[in-house]
Amino acid sequence: MGTPYVSQPSFSNLQKQQDELLVLQSIFGSENIRSLNSNSQQYEVSIEFDRLPTPFFLKHRTTTPVTFLPPIILTIQLHDQYPSDYSSTFLLTSFYMSKRQLQELCEKMDSLFIQNEVIVYQWIELIKDEVCGKSEFVLDEEDMDGEGCQQPCKETYHSETPCPQEIEAIRLKRQHENLQKQLVAIGFTPKDHEYLLKEILAYETIELNTRQCPNCRVKIEKNGGCSHMFCQRCRTSFTWEQALVPVQNTATTLLVKELGDDVDKILKHLKDSAAGETENLELLTLIENAVYTRTKPCPYEGCNQLNVMSSNSNNWIICISCRQSFCFRCGREFVSPVQHFAAKSKCKQYVQLKRVMD
Secondary structure: OOOOOOOOOOOOHHHHHHHHHHHHHHHHOHHHEEEEEOOOOEEEEEEOOOOOOOOOEEEEOEEEEOOOOOOEEEEEEOOOOOOOOOOOEEEEEOOOOEHHHHHHHHHHHHHOOOOOOOOHHHHHHHHHHHHHOOOEEEOOOOOEHHHOOOOOOOOOOOOOOOOHHHHHHHHHHHHHHHHHHHHHHOOOOHHHHHHHHHHHHHHHHHHHHOEEOOOOOOEEOOOOOOOEEEOOOOOOEEEHHHOEEEOOOHHHHHHHHHHOOOHHHHHHHHHHHHOOOOOOHHHHHHHHHHHHHHEEEOOOOOOOOEEEOOOOOEOEEEOOOOOOEEEOOOOOEOOOHHHHOOOOOOOOOEOOEEEOOO
16 A cells, blocks of 8 residues: 655745745845834835946936936735735835836736735845836836925935935934944943933033143133133143143034033933934934943953043043053053053053144
């Protein structure tokens, strides 16, 4: 007797959906396939046109050679009947394609679906082929979807590059994400926000309103009168213009000029960011950058206390917790500052200073 045939169980819809997402992420990158809602099966696919034919022309009133096209966004909604019975629902978004062009493209996408077969990869390839499968793409003069760029510039199309404001938004988003990772790496937690910001703003306000004696580097503030100064510490006479000014920390300087010493206002921006409600991403990255560039964890084992650089010109830090010395520039501990900041050392105790008159 022969062995009876036993059919293999088919994959469930959920398994096929999960496998499809993994394949798409491996091909196009996880940064281009992202979940929009953790409680639903809704995903956004950014379809990049990174390999345009050469030459490639854009026709809109005139014919223009281009080397870049902004991505088209494909939003998909997976459901329990996909792919066994129906295709996933989807939405196409493009500011340079007309409604007519988008409708025709959606109809072609609908026609590709076959029951029990996943379809998103074929949709992506179809969209790429329709847009840049030829040597030119014609912008529909009538009924332009969204009436051009959705950024405040409102241009119809940026022929060679994405919208400058879109580029800036992407840059700020990436900078914000990188700074968050860097702050976590140095042990920065939300409970550190208030006291660190108070110290940073206090030190930066002092830096902005004082200069240093050219002989002994003590801080001096000018509150009026002529420019002649006399250092009470080392008994040196000089003018205000001859005083030394440390190279300013751009991030904290801008932060103080933008928000002053209003810690509550800054904390509100950080709180809104944690809740996903921040609109001013530029200000948020400014806050995070100020914290990151002016703080350093103590390198001694068992301490790791975050310390604020009290002076933009002095790299010698004494930990506020364990009272041990370390270098702000390299982050390493040392016993003798004379040896660590020696003439031939890469680390200098004092950063470059300059006279205002230079």
